Amino acid sequence: MPSLGADMEAGTLVEWRVQPGAHVHRGDVMALVDTEKGIIDIESFEEGMVERLIVQPGARVPVGAILALFEGEPTKLAPPQSAARAQRVSPAARARAAQLGIDPQTLKGTGPQGVVTLQDIEQAPAGQGPPPSPAAGRAGIRNAIAVSMSRSKREIPHYYLQLTMDLRPALDWLEQFNASRPVPERLLLAALFNKATARAAAEKPGFNGYYGKAGFEAAKSVHLGVAIALRGGGLVAPAIHEADQKTLPVLMRELQDLVMRVRAGHMRSSEISSATITVTSLGDEGVDVVYPIIHPPQVAIVGFGSVVERPWAIDGRIEPRPLVSVTLAADHRVTDGRLGAQFLARIRDFLTRPEDL
Amino acid sequence: MTADAVESPRMSYRDALREGLRDALRSDPRVFLMGEDIGRYGGCYAVTKSLLAEFGEERIRDTPLSESAFVGAGIGAALGGLRPIVEIMTVNFSLLALDQIVNNAATLCHMSGGQCPVPLVIRMATGAGRQLAAQHSHSLEGWYAHVPGLRIVAPATLDDARGMLGAALRCPDPVLIFEHIGLLNMEGTLTAGAVPVDIDRAAIRRAGRDITLLTYGGSLYKCLEAATQLAADGIEVEVVDLRTLRPLDDALIVDSVRRTHRALIVDEGWRSGGISAELGMRIVEQAFFELDAPIARVCTAEVPIPYPKHLEDAALPSVPRIVASARALVSREP
Numbered sequence: 022m023p024s025l026g027a028d029m030e031a032g033t034l035v036e037w038r039v040q041p042g043a044h045v046h047r048g049d050v051m052a053l054v055d056t057e058k059g060i061i062d063i064e065s066f067e068e069g070m071v072e073r074l075i076v077q078p079g080a081r082v083p084v085g086a087i088l089a090l091f092e093g094e095p096t097k098l099a100p101p102q103s104a105a106r107a108q109r110v111s112p113a114a115r116a117r118a119a120q121l122g123i124d125p126q127t128l129k130g131t132g133p134q135g136v137v138t139l140q141d142i143e144q145a146p147a148g149q150g151p152p153p154s155p156a157a158g159r160a161g162i163r164n165a166i167a168v169s170m171s172r173s174k175r176e177i178p179h180y181y182l183q184l185t186m187d188l189r190p191a192l193d194w195l196e197q198f199n200a201s202r203p204v205p206e207r208l209l210l211a212a213l214f215n216k217a218t219a220r221a222a223a224e225k226p227g228f229n230g231y232y233g234k235a236g237f238e239a240a241k242s243v244h245l246g247v248a249i250a251l252r253g254g255g256l257v258a259p260a261i262h263e264a265d266q267k268t269l270p271v272l273m274r275e276l277q278d279l280v281m282r283v284r285a286g287h288m289r290s291s292e293i294s295s296a297t298i299t300v301t302s303l304g305d306e307g308v309d310v311v312y313p314i315i316h317p318p319q320v321a322i323v324g325f326g327s328v329v330e331r332p333w334a335i336d337g338r339i340e341p342r343p344l345v346s347v348t349l350a351a352d353h354r355v356t357d358g359r360l361g362a363q364f365l366a367r368i369r370d371f372l373t374r375p376e377d378l
Numbered sequence: 379m380t381a382d383a384v385e386s387p388r389m390s391y392r393d394a395l396r397e398g399l400r401d402a403l404r405s406d407p408r409v410f411l412m413g414e415d416i417g418r419y420g421g422c423y424a425v426t427k428s429l430l431a432e433f434g435e436e437r438i439r440d441t442p443l444s445e446s447a448f449v450g451a452g453i454g455a456a457l458g459g460l461r462p463i464v465e466i467m468t469v470n471f472s473l474l475a476l477d478q479i480v481n482n483a484a485t486l487c488h489m490s491g492g493q494c495p496v497p498l499v500i501r502m503a504t505g506a507g508r509q510l511a512a513q514h515s516h517s518l519e520g521w522y523a524h525v526p527g528l529r530i531v532a533p534a535t536l537d538d539a540r541g542m543l544g545a546a547l548r549c550p551d552p553v554l555i556f557e558h559i560g561l562l563n564m565e566g567t568l569t570a571g572a573v574p575v576d577i578d579r580a581a582i583r584r585a586g587r588d589i590t591l592l593t594y595g596g597s598l599y600k601c602l603e604a605a606t607q608l609a610a611d612g613i614e615v616e617v618v619d620l621r622t623l624r625p626l627d628d629a630l631i632v633d634s635v636r637r638t639h640r641a642l643i644v645d646e647g648w649r650s651g652g653i654s655a656e657l658g659m660r661i662v663e664q665a666f667f668e669l670d671a672p673i674a675r676v677c678t679a680e681v682p683i684p685y686p687k688h689l690e691d692a693a694l695p696s697v698p699r700i701v702a703s704a705r706a707l708v709s710r711e712p
Contacts, residue, residue, distance in 0.1 A: 113639050113670040131710045132671065138710075139639055139670045 022076075023063060024084045025056050025293045026165065031124060032056045033081040034088065043071045050289065052088060057161035058257055060286045061293050067091055082107070083126050109136040117142045162255035173317050177232075178353040181312055184365040186372055187335070188328055188343040194375040210328065212273040215300055216378045217371035218323050219243045219264035222298045225364045227356040228321035228349075229297045237320060237355045242266075246296025246316065247276065249283045258316060259288050260296035269378060304328055310346040320352035323368070386568040391561045394539035394568065395425045395501075399463065402543055403433050406461055409547065412439040412448055413465030413501075422467045423503055423562055449475035449500065453483050453552075456498040461547050466502040468510075469518045469556065483552040484527030495550040499543065504532075505558040505596045505646055506694055512682035515690075517646040519556040519595075520653035523623040529553045530624040531577045532595040536566045538621060541575025549577065558596030558646075580627035582634065586614035588708050590634040592657055593644040594620040597695055601644050604700035613708050623653055631657065632664045639670035640707045644695050649677040671707040676700050 022032050035053040039045055050062040051071075069091040076088045086107060110118070110125040114137045118125040123145050130137035173179075191213055199207040222229040226239035245264035250256045261267070261275050282288060301313045302325040311324030326346040333342035347368060351361050371378055389397070402409045411426060417440040420427030430438040441448040445466055452464040466472045472479065479500070487495045506515035523530045529551050533539045539557070546553035583598065584605050591601045598619050605615035618634055620626065635641045641661050645654040658673045679693040 111639075111670040112667045116667040133706055133709050133711070135711055136671070140710075 022054070022082050022084050022086045022088055023066075023290050025054070025061055025290055026058060026169075029056055029084055029294075030127070031081050031083045032061075034076045034078050035060055036078055037074055038062075039071050039074075039089075041071050041073055045069065045071060048291065053287075054290070057165040058293060059162060059251070059288065061288045061290055063088070063290045081124065081126075083124070086126075109134065111136050111138050113139045114142045118145075121145075162251065162257070166255055169317060170314050173314050177315050177317065177320075179315060179350050180353045180358055180361065182349045182351075182358060182361045182365055183310060183346055184348075184362075184369060185344050185346050186369045187333055188345055188372065191372045191375045192328075192343055206270065208269055208273050209276075211302060212269050212276060213372060213375055213378060214302065214325050215245055215247065215261070215264060215276065216267075216269055216272055217368045218298070218300050219245045219261075220371055220378070221364055221367035222321075223265040224367055225360065227360055228351060228364055230320060231297070231318040232320050232352055232355060233318055237352075240297035242297070244292075244295045244297045246299035246319070247279060248299060248301035248313075249280055252284060257283055257288065257293070258296055258299050258301075259283060259292040262292065262295070298322070300325070304345070311348055313348065313350050315350055315352060320355045321364075322350050324348040324350070386570055388565055388567055389536065391536055391539050391557075391564045391566075392423065392425055394536040395533075395543075395557060396427070396429070397568075398540040398543040399426065399429060400432070401540070402461075402463065402547055403429070403437060405544075406547070408459065408461040409463060410437040410439065410455075410460065411463050411465065412441050412452065414441055414443055414448075414467055416440060416465050421465065423557075423559065425501075425557075425562075426465065445471055445474035446478055449478040450482070452498050452500070453478060453486075453496055456496045456552075457486070457494055461497060461499075463499045463501060463543070463547075466500060468514050468559075469502050469504045470513050470516055472500070472502050473518075479522070479528070479552070479554070480525055484525050487551065488527060496552050497547070497550050498552040499546045499555065500552065501543075501555045501557060503559050504556040505560055506678075506683045506690060507560040507596070509685060509687055509690060510559075511685040515683035517595075517678070519554070519623055520645070520647040520656075522554050523626075523653055523656070525624075527551060528624060529577060529622070530556070531622050532556045532558070532620070534558070534561065534595050534598040534619050534621070535583075536564075537569050538575060540568060542577055542621075545575055545577040553577065556595060560596040561599075564599070577622050578625075578627070580621055580630040581619045582616060582630070583619045584615065584617040586616035586638065588614045588616075588638055589640040589642060589704050590616045590618055590631075590638045591642050591644055591700070591704065592618050592620060592631060594623065595646065597644045597646050600695060600697050600700055603697045604704060607697070607701050608704055611705075613704065615704060620657075626657070626660065628660055628664065632661065635661050635665045636668045639668055641669070641673045642700070642704050642707060643673065643675045643677075644700055645675065645677050646695060647677060648680050649675055650680060652677060674703050674707055676703050 033055040035055050037052050039051050045065045046068050049065050051065050052063045054061050054063050072092040073090045076082050108126045125137045128137050128141050128145050131141055132138035222243045229243055230239040242263050243265040244260035244262050246258035246260050248256050248258045299316050299322045303311050304327040307327050310326045313322040313324040315322050328343050328345045330341050331344045332339045349361050349365050415422055416426040417430040417438045452462040455462040483496045483498055504517050531542050533542045593601045601617045605617050608615050616634055616638055643654040643657050654675045654677055676695045676699050684690050
């Protein structure tokens with residue numbers, strides 16, 4: 022069971038997408054897992070032949086538990102500590118745990134051979150009710166956001182910078198690019214925003230990475246998290262991998278694919294927890310400016326407001342121009358305002374020369 | 379206790395069995411005894427000693443050495459309206475009468491649509507511990523408990539040794555009474571006053587909350603001794619005396635395991651296919667989700683009972699083995 026977020030402790034296997042004997046490649050979807058973020062597609066970390074499925078659909082197992090075995094070298098599949106057998110639980114303890122909403126797998130057994138006994142359950146900290154059904158997982162998203170955002174506001178000293186950008190060059194280029202293309206191949210402004218942010222992040226490593234126990238560690242690639250609102254409420258921010266290296270048409274396709282899959286409840290495990298920096302856009306909702314909150318353990322988030330036509334002084338004249346307010350919320354433990362200003366300025370530079378994106 | 383109750387004198391389990399026989403012979407003229415050497419010799423285990431002089435040859439009848447013949451005669455007498463009590467020397471020899479017991483006594487009532495009940499009582503010795511070797515020491519009562527139509531009882535206390543016979547004679551089905559040879563010399567006193575004894579229920583001989591020991595017959599006292607030792611370590615053992623092996627008192631057994639969440643079965647029979655397996659399975663069927671530890675068994679080693687004392691002792695359930703098994707089920711790791 023992979024960790025699909027810093028706060029994830031366990032997941033419920035919903036469905037297997039492979040059977041023993043199947044040959045899978047790295048990245049193939051192997052199973053669906055229900056988490057507080059919704060149902061996630063779990064991708065294979067390895068290429069190989071599935072030897073045995075360990076966990077049955079419906080079972081809730083902790084992060085690190087083995088879901089399935091590959092033929093060949095099992096050491097490559099999982100870290101050694103997760104190779105341990107699932108915690109043994111006596112029937113009476115299991116029944117009582119279900120009543121109390123305690124996950125017995127998380128307890129240390131004190132019975133013979135380390136089995137979790139009735140007494141272990143009754144002495145365990147109070148449970149959180151029965152394990153959530155997929156429907157109840159929607160409420161879990163709210164909880165996951167609460168945990169993550171509270172941690173962010175508690176731990177991360179945010180600083181905010183805001184820069185208004187003239188999008189005339191970007192929109193002109195976009196119009197020209199789209200004119201000769203059929204609808205499915207046309208680009209949206211969001212693709213440009215994402216690419217510009219990704220490339221700025223690649224140039225300014227202090228905004229791209231994780232702040233952990235050992236301090237900040239810059240990421241080697243830019244995995245751009247894209248905040249996507251869910252229909253039932255809440256939002257998730259899955260990552261487009263190596264967004265700075267991808268062409269605009271590819272980015273556009275991936276963005277559309279991501280939005281569709283997120284709303285259908287099919288995020289992939291590799292994109293759910295890997296973002297190194299996040300972009301959020303509330304332009305569709307008509308707000309001028311977003312003051313976003315950093316998603317830990319990331320260190321920066323970029324917000325795009327609405328594109329609005331406003332008077333803009335240029336070369337001594339007032340002209341109507343399509344403007345957007347771009348905000349940066351960054352972690353002051355890692356960067357300072359001057360670097361942040363340079364970062365925003367790079368986004369503006371990229372959007373001014375979209376042909377180079 | 380009533381005011382005129384008189385304290386009973388000390389007596390042995392063997393004496394209690396004899397008192398039960400005398401009660402039956404005195405109270406019902408249809409009752410008679412037959413078996414090998416029960417008259418002049420007084421019975422191979424001296425249970426029927428002096429009864430010939432007291433009740434005469436008509437009612438205390440020595441038989442030829444033919445288990446099949448005299449058990450069959452007992453069935454005929456029961457069908458004819460008498461209340462025969464047949465003694466077979468040991469359960470091993472009862473196998474010579476297996477056809478009469480299983481094919482006739484157990485079936486006739488059913489095959490006749492209830493017209494021909496067989497109110498026969500067969501007493502036999504069972505168990506090991508007295509260096510009588512493999513052909514006289516086995517515990518095969520679990521086999522008989524497999525057979526519908528029979529009722530199987532195993533008195534372990536003086537009260538049951540005396541009182542179960544009366545209940546058996548009142549039962550319309552053939553009843554097999556298994557008397558453990560290790561208990562014959564055990565001394566005690568009967569409960570004062572007339573206590574009606576049933577052959578339907580198990581009994582809790584010691585109450586406890588940590589683990590249930592299920593046992594019967596000669597193993598009961600090993601379990602009680604083990605319970606005393608375990609109590610010194612704060613482990614509270616409940617000891618259930620099954621008393622009746624067919625039908626088993628599921629209600630009491632399951633209720634006890636529901637309270638203690640652990641069960642250890644102690645049976646002098648062999649493990650494979652034995653009554654201990656049946657008990658374990660019934661617990662799993664009816665109380666699986668109450669179990670907090672695997673069900674465990676202490677049974678006799680799967681060998682014909684050895685003759686040498688040290689090997690016989692090693693083969694049989696012992697107090698140390700019971701204590702160790704119980705401790706393993708309730709042990710806690712830090």
